Amino acid sequence: MIDLWFLDQSGGCPTLPTGYGWGRLGRRLTVPYEAPQGRRVNVVGAIAPFDLAGDAAETVGPRARRCVVVLDTYSVHHSQAVKAVKADTPALAASDVHFCFLPPYRPELNPIESLWRHHKDHDLPDHSHPTDTALQAAIASALTHRANRLHQSTANFSRPA
Numbered sequence: 001m002i003d004l005w006f007l008d009q010s011g012g013c014p015t016l017p018t019g020y021g022w023g024r025l026g027r028r029l030t031v032p033y034e035a036p037q038g039r040r041v042n043v044v045g046a047i048a049p050f051d052l053a054g055d056a057a058e059t060v061g062p063r064a065r066r067c068v069v070v071l072d073t074y075s076v077h078h079s080q081a082v083k084a085v086k087a088d089t090p091a092l093a094a095s096d097v098h099f100c101f102l103p104p105y106r107p108e109l110n111p112i113e114s115l116w117r118h119h120k121d122h123d124l125p126d127h128s129h130p131t132d133t134a135l136q137a138a139i140a141s142a143l144t145h146r147a148n149r150l151h152q153s154t155a156n157f158s159r160p161a
Contacts, residue, residue: 001065002065002066002067002068003048003065003066003067003068004048004049004068004070005046005047005048005067005068005069005070006046006047006048006049006070006110006111006112007044007045007046007069007070007071007112008044008045008046008071008072008074008110008112008113008116009042009043009044009045009074009076010042010043010045010116010119010120011040011041011042011043012040012041012043012120012124012135012139013039013040013041013135014039014128014129014130014131014132014134014135015128015129039132039135040132041132041135041136041139043139043143045112045115045116045143046069046112047111047112047115049111065096066096066097066098067095067096067097067098068097068098068099068100069097069098069099069100070100070101070102070110071099071100071101071102072101072102072106072107072110073101073102073103073104077101086099115146118146119142119143119146123142123143123145123146124138124139124142126138
């Protein structure tokens with residue numbers, strides 16, 4: 001038995017890029033450029049789809065079983081910071097934590113990818129926000145709502161039959 005965690009990130013901008021526009025006939029349409037620097041909100045999430053009772057989250061102290069964290073090939077996962085943590089093998093080995101990388105271009109192998117897709121397509125009805133703070137609040141609210149729905153949908157699995 002192992003604890004299997006799928007980790008992934010998702011990002012959003014307060015406004016979507018303008019791909020087209022309408023203007024008066026004979027007049028050139030200009031759209032002001034909005035630099036995305038400092039306005040992007042990135043979220044990291046993890047899911048343990050087979051731990052429905054939630055006992056892995058309640059583990060305190062030494063791990064009872066091996067933990068495998070599954071990552072995709074996003075460049076951040078291969079960054080110097082991650083390599084430094086992986087190089088600290090005594091701490092990871094003592095905790096029995098291991099990393100597993102998915103093959104390139106295989107998002108269907110990571111179940112959290114579909115949650116991010118639903119989050120962006122359905123949980124965030126507004127795709128434009130006046131500020132990055134408004135975007136952060138919208139993302140936090142949507143994630144809390146989805147987590148509550150997910151917890152309610154799996155509550156029956158953790159009860160004895």
